[in-house]
Amino acid sequence: MIKASNMTGNISFQEMKQQLHAETACPLYIQLAFLLEKAIKTKSFPNHFLPVERDLAKNLAISRVTVSKSLSILENKKLISRKQGLGTRILFEQNNPLRYRGFNSSLTSLDEVTTIEWLLRQRMKASDEIAKYIEQPQNSEIAYLKLLRLANGQPISLEYIYAPLKFLSNPEIFDGALHEYWNERGFHLAQKYYRIKAIACDMESAIFLNVAKDSAVLKMTEITRNQFNEVLQVKIAITISDLYEYEFAS
The missing domain is CATH 3.40.1410.10 (Chorismate lyase-like)
Incomplete structure (x- = not known):
């Protein structure tokens, strides 16, 4: 179970929330996609799965639409795989350059x-x-x-x-x-x-x-x-x- 106060081993929901809501002209869903990609590539998520969309939205104080648009970016980059009922699985493997x-x-x-x-x-x-x-x-x-x-x-x-x-x-x-x-x-x-x-x-x-x-x-x-x-x-x-x-x- 992933706790809201400590989403990953390297970054908490609170830290990610602060970075998301910093003043910037960049759309929120692109910011989130960037932060999630960084966390994926540093192996911050246990069990090779991202938190479910509703938990991400709730703990980051953003809409599920924003979360979904961010995950679509990661899916298009072949970093994750989303399947109904199975969750969001991480595909990225860090230690193999090819x-x-x-x-x-x-x-x-x-x-x-x-x-x-x-x-x-x-x-x-x-x-x-x-x-x-x-x-x-x-x-x-x-x-x-x-x-x-x-x-x-x-x-x-x-x-x-x-x-x-x-x-x-x-x-x-x-x-x-x-x-x-x-x-x-x-x-x-x-x-x-x-x-x-x-x-x-x-x-x-x-x-x-x-x-x-x-x-x-x-x-x-x-x-x-x-x-x-x-x-x-x-x-x-x-x-x-x-x-x-x-x-x-x-």
């Missing part, structure tokens, strides 16, 4: 059901480019996976995964989540590198994603390393651009 939310986590928050359709699972000779990415000799044999990711049955991402056979020895029979597969074998994800680029959709991707050729999509190259700084995988994903979320914190 927070990447892939399809499964992003879409789960939107109540989407994600599935995958395997297109290819095989071994292949690494091209010069892929060999360089995964730090393997040219023309070495590697694992190759190609899949289509869907949300509620609709295609959203065409993905190509390349991995050394050391970390995926039998791609032909693989079926599951790679991070779980690696964890079970003592290889833990320690670092990810991303390169993200907006591109015009090529014909193959357009067919699989059910979009027009040359429409705007994202091409994401992801390199994953384990605790020994070895490359576990290189993944190239062609995705409908509004389904990934990236947050940068200074």
Whole structure:
């Protein structure tokens, strides 16, 4: 339970109220949004939830309309999530300068059901480019996976995964989540590198994603390393651009 006299560990309702009602030309709801964002980013709220709107309004001596407009600003900035009956949940994570939310986590928050359709699972000779990415000799044999990711049955991402056979020895029979597969074998994800680029959709991707050729999509190259700084995988994903979320914190 959050007490009105001590709303958070770093700032009280009284302190926030004094700052809100200081003389300024800035609208009250923008002031409140600024103060709440500052409190969120300093982890001032326990349990990853904001106080309910009526408590904020009452203890700050402002209207619920003002509170609601402030929360809308934070929601648009992807700092909070509001759901009827569940409250206002904090989404911001302070200690990670780049927070990447892939399809499964992003879409789960939107109540989407994600599935995958395997297109290819095989071994292949690494091209010069892929060999360089995964730090393997040219023309070495590697694992190759190609899949289509869907949300509620609709295609959203065409993905190509390349991995050394050391970390995926039998791609032909693989079926599951790679991070779980690696964890079970003592290889833990320690670092990810991303390169993200907006591109015009090529014909193959357009067919699989059910979009027009040359429409705007994202091409994401992801390199994953384990605790020994070895490359576990290189993944190239062609995705409908509004389904990934990236947050940068200074």
